[in-house]
Amino acid sequence: NKVKIPAGKTAKITLSFSEPKNGKASQFPIYSGFIVATPEKSNVAVHVPYTGLKGDVRQVPIMDTDIGFPGLAMVANDNKLAPIPDNFTFDFTKNKPVVQTRLGSHTPNFSIRVFDDKKVFQGYLYSDNAGPASMEWAGRQKNVDDQGKLVYSNWVWSGKVLPAANATAPVTLASGTYDIVVAAQKKLTKGSYPADFEIFDMGTIKY
Structure with a gap:
């Protein structure tokens, strides 16, 4: 996807992630990756990392x-x-x-x-x-x-x-x-x- 941002300006981009199919939600596996933004007139890409937790964090056991x-x-x-x-x-x-x-x-x-x-x-x-x-x-x-x-x-x-x-x-x-x-x-x-x-x-x- 392309996003046009005028010089000296900013733009807000919203991205959504889906939990990976692998891994059981009851075991709360962590997944991660990165977003790549490449300027049209430059080869210097920007990498923005992200991380997530599969499952409902409210159900993570507290007491051992x-x-x-x-x-x-x-x-x-x-x-x-x-x-x-x-x-x-x-x-x-x-x-x-x-x-x-x-x-x-x-x-x-x-x-x-x-x-x-x-x-x-x-x-x-x-x-x-x-x-x-x-x-x-x-x-x-x-x-x-x-x-x-x-x-x-x-x-x-x-x-x-x-x-x-x-x-x-x-x-x-x-x-x-x-x-x-x-x-x-x-x-x-x-x-x-x-x-x-x-x-x-x-x-x-x-x-």
């Missing part, structure tokens, strides 16, 4: 569920992780629950939310070792560290929450039963909770 994340465990005074027994009551002195997360892809918003036994939101989990589990943006975690160990996050909890994302200090919840929910916002969404989030209900914690 393929290897079992997120998870819920407990830690005792010996700092060893162990499964939580059925009908267990924590005392937050000898033992504490631990929420384990691993991000396989970046997310515009990551949080761990705490609800009471009536499903009323109490706040964002505040971890003893990692601080507030409420982030405006969280990046993908690399596979392994320098020692070859899998990289993931442990959020040790002792009953504290941030009552709001902009709160400056945590508060301690009264003894009771609480539901722990891990939430990661899907890409290219407005961030409406829970519709625009990956939601993982981790079950209840009693103390």
